[in-house]
Amino acid sequence: MSGIVIIGGGFAGAWSAAAAARVRGGADLNITLVAPNEDIVLRPRLHRLLPDWSRVPLKRFLEPIGVSHLRAAVTEIDTDAHRVVTDGRELGYDRLVMAAGSRLNRPAIPGSELLFDIDTVEGAARLSGRLDGMEGFRAVVVGSGFTGLEIATELAERGTVVLIERADVVGPDLGPGPRSVIEAALTALGVEVRLGTTLTEVDEKGARLVDGTHLMADVVVWTGGMRASLLTAQIPAERDHLGRLRVDGRLRVQGDVFAAGDVAAAHADPWHQVVQSCQFATPMGKAAGHNAAADLLGVPLVDFTPDPYVTCLDLGSAGAVFTTGWDRQVQLDGVEAKKLKDTILDVIHPPLDDAEEILRQAGQQSNGVSG
Ligand SMILES: Cc1cc2nc3c(=O)[nH]c(=O)nc-3n(C[C@H](O)[C@H](O)[C@H](O)COP(=O)(O)OP(=O)(O)OC[C@H]3O[C@@H](n4cnc5c(N)ncnc54)[C@H](O)[C@@H]3O)c2cc1C
Incomplete structure (x- = not known):
């Protein structure tokens, strides 16, 4: 018997497995999660540079609910034959959930191998190892999106930070709503912001910008945006500019394939697409x-109905900023927003070892954080 195969062991894959197990109840249905990693990585925690705090053992989430974990990377998907191939193994499926997530876009510039990042737990560990015991370091952070702002403000507590942004405003994708709070935080923390410029080369001593300026730095941290797993190209379906598979209101890509998280372009509401975030993943x-299992077992499918969009951006010792709506209206800043950020970083940790609690939370669509 083939059953349900889930590709990916991040937020989307793990919760997919739990929701499928909840619908399965006592029915005879195999659920297999395929992912190379031993841990769920809580990527929203990585900017705090405590890599071990960002790891959650998948085994303690999957075993209690009777989901098998095949520790392997999928290399091939054949939707006609209903099978996936990993390094050395083939696996048939009746329903597939694609949840292979995203990876940082890396620049093709000289010295790019010297760049640091906080995209993965290994990336955060490498950066934290480099800075360990180094007080008063100099850092260049490239990109002032969500991740760039979080790591720049975190590093500014311990060293000197220059923040590079290609656009002529800080946080261009965050819009004007939270900008004055962000600018005030960067000023308070002494972060030097250079707008309208970009990185052309990295060397052992620092970063070169497009106008030829060389900035001395102990670390150059790249935060150039995320792109959906390249595995999405193996599913014959339409993809968006981020490489995400277009899905319907029940997260079906086509036929027996569903998709979730950073690989899926779903509507959050009639006017907006989801953004790549654990909030939506x-x-x-x-x-x-739920729908993969329900489809197979002949029970009703559910519509994807996420909570209203919010953001909570960490700003290091300057606090945080919490916004609601797609125009990102500021609702909280400073210490109050920081408390909320800490709560969010706590609640994204999934329950472990307790089947009843895991299955209960799998049935809740709301993240519990709203305006
Ligand atoms: C530094 C940083 C800070 C962030 N902060 C926030 C925040 O504050 N709020 C927020 O909402 N979001 C935040 N995000 C985004 C959020 O972490 C992602 O949107 C979320 O992790 C997506 O979950 P996912 O399960 O879709 O993908 P991922 O977390 O990318 O997990 C993908 C999984 O698929 C596995 N996989 C990949 N390729 C294969 C393969 N070929 N075969 C099998 N398995 C495979 C991976 O090993 C992994 O287990 C942040 C991200 C980063 C990097």
């Missing part, structure tokens, strides 16, 4: 896992 995983 978690409820998408729950809906996709």
Whole structure:
């Protein structure tokens, strides 16, 4: 018997597995999660540079709910034959949930191998190892999106930071709503912001910018945006500019394939597409896992109905900023927003060892953080 195969062990894959297990109840249905990693990585925690705090053992999430974990990377998907191939193994499926997530876009510039990042737990460990015991370091952070701002403000507590942004405003994708709070935080923390410029080369001593300026730095941290797993190209379906598979309101890509998390371009509401975030990856995983199992067992499917969009951006010792809506209206800043950020970083940790609690949360579509 083939059953359900889930590709990916992040927020979307893990919650997909739990939601499928919840729908399965006592039915005879195999659920297999395929992912190379031993841990779920809580990527929103990585900017705090405590890599071990960002790891959650998958085994303690999957075993209690009777989901098998095949520790391997999928290399091939054949939707006609209903099978996936890993390094050395083939696996048939009746329903597939694609949840292989995203990776940082890396620049093709000289010295790019010297760049640091906080995209993965290994990346965060390498950066934290480099800075360990180094007080008063100099850092260049490239990109002032969500991740760039979080790591720049975190590093500014311990060293000197220059923040590079190609656009002529800070946080261009965050819009004007939170900008004055962000600018005030960067000023308070002494972060030097250079707008309208970009990185052309990295060397052992620092970073060269497009106008030829060389900035001395102990670390150059790249935060150039995320792109969906390249595995999405193996599913014959339409993809968006981030490489995400277009899905319907029940997160079906086509036929027997569903998708969730950073690989899926779903509508958050009639006017907006989801953004790549755990805020959406978690409820998408729950809906996709539910629907994969429901489709197979002949029970009703659910619509994907996420909570209203919010953001909570960490600003280091300057606090945080919490916004609601797609125009990102500021609701909280400073210490109050920081408390909320800390709560969010706590609640994204999934329950472990307790089947009843894991299955209960798998049935909740809401993340519990709203305006
Ligand atoms: C530094 C940083 C800070 C962030 N902060 C926030 C935040 O504050 N709020 C927020 O909402 N979001 C935040 N995000 C985004 C959020 O972490 C992602 O949107 C979320 O992790 C997506 O979950 P996912 O399960 O879709 O993908 P991922 O977390 O990328 O997990 C993908 C999984 O698929 C596995 N996989 C990949 N390729 C294969 C393969 N070929 N075969 C099998 N398995 C495979 C991986 O090993 C992994 O287990 C942040 C991201 C980063 C990097």
